[in-house]
Amino acid sequence: MNRKMYVRTFLVVAILLIASALYSLPFYVSKPGMAKELEPIIEVSGGDEAKGSFMLTTVRMGRANIYSYLLAKWSKYQELYPENAIRSADETDEEYNIRQLHLMDGSKNNAIKIAYEKAGKEVDYEYLGVYVLDVLEGMPAAKELKAGDQIIQVDDVKFRSAQEFMGYINGKKAGDKVEVVYKREETEKKAVLSLQPFKDDPNRVGIGISLDDNRKVTTKPAIAIDSEQIGGPSAGLMFSLEIFNQLTEGDLTKGYDIAGTGTMADDGTVGPIGGIQQKIVAADNSGAEIFFAPNESGAAGSNYEDALIAAKDIGTDMKIVPVDNFDDALTYLNKLKGKGK
Template structure:
């Protein structure tokens, strides 16, 4: 009886230690293959045609490492470990990191819409909504008063339309002077008055201690909706652009193929490199993609495209890896495809 109690206590203690240790996080992040997600249900251009195939964005599952996920990543070929400082900025909170990722996704969507509409010869303009708080600097007046995601619309009752306008206005003031900010948080309008303070790194400059960016929305004809929910980061830019362009124009660029890919999209139509290309190749192959667009980086020997080729060969997929530097590169390749019957 005593031995049974001993074993039960030992088992209970071990179980508690295992559970407790799973909540102890190491200063690393683990990247795993995510999914390839069809874009047609996510993007809706008013009056757009359905496609016989599909364009898909690819994702990477990223999470903080505990001891078990760290060990798993060490022994798994297509899981990758990143030091925390390679993922997050110095002193950046989890909330600030998530807000930054979602804001980069908004940038990605706006660039994709702009490039696709201009390429299709359709009208597009932008309405500026204010400036978007990305993070606040500890020890400065805005810390604890403003939060990542706040949208500043006015300073001293002056409508603010851009980050440059905000910085020019505040930059003309001296330490100790005050500014009244009107901002939106979760659809609620708030006001706060903050003193300006000198920056430690530059005593001649004064501010409230925020990093910010423009907050704007596209005005298009026809209308377009992009619902990315909680997907963050800029890497879906190319695939957003292709899906929007396909819905805007006559014909079907997919030709019946399942087409995945990745890459940022600049406002001039250039495709930029991303992280996690190996995990995205695995995710696309597992989802049945037949073609994958990868950033070529102008032929760089360590480009996303080169890494994608190595991974595709290693996992023995028949998926065609296509190098692209621009949107036009992708469109040229798609025009060369024959329709699947």
């Protein structure tokens, strides 16, 4: 091969590689992320330090290009998901990120509630309004609202839940106008919107938003959590354990590095999450010695069963512990012997 042919071949290959990295496919790739210590990001006033650590676990998620798609096809602990399995049809990247951060806030608030109640400390909620998760294209809200806005009141009516908001709107008919007062960041705004039937349900009218409750938790002693870069609800269980450990005397970690995952409901139930096997890999790579996995009441194909399969496959010495609720994790930790004893 002469020099010119070599240069041309090199350029063609380089262009193909660059194109494969830049061209997005309608898929998302998830892969093992990391296990992150919680003590540096959670601070309870007057809380003591632990010898070991509680860690949340993450997966890395991103839109697939040609290169990452092919790599995921050949990688055991990378998963491909169709775009519509991750985001709704009209949901933008910004709306998706906002939704994930709001899910984190909800799970975090539940974790605070459970930990404070179990520790016998003061905890209460202040209802801030209706939180806008995303806005439907072609509906009235699309002209004024966007994901992350906080609806304070409608027609001088304040609500104590998103359910009450929906009940108020459902009592109206197409063409009725409502005045919406909302906050965007710290700025208060107003908008007059006409109710319109939904395309997929003409018998139902609305302004065209998906919504959730927006609540602020107040506690005594005070708590600060720096979770701005963490999305999704899956860290709820581990948040609750770290908070409880700082609120109470002694050290629940007993000197161990303890990872885990699972959503936290406001009654203390631990819920299943996605990517459990990737989180086992992430926790093992980070040196975790114990891993809490949602048991789903022993259901076939539970997070716990999938975690056991991955743990055996990678040959980890990490202990996999099934939990259905916060009390299950607490009972296990109270019975755990101190490291080295």
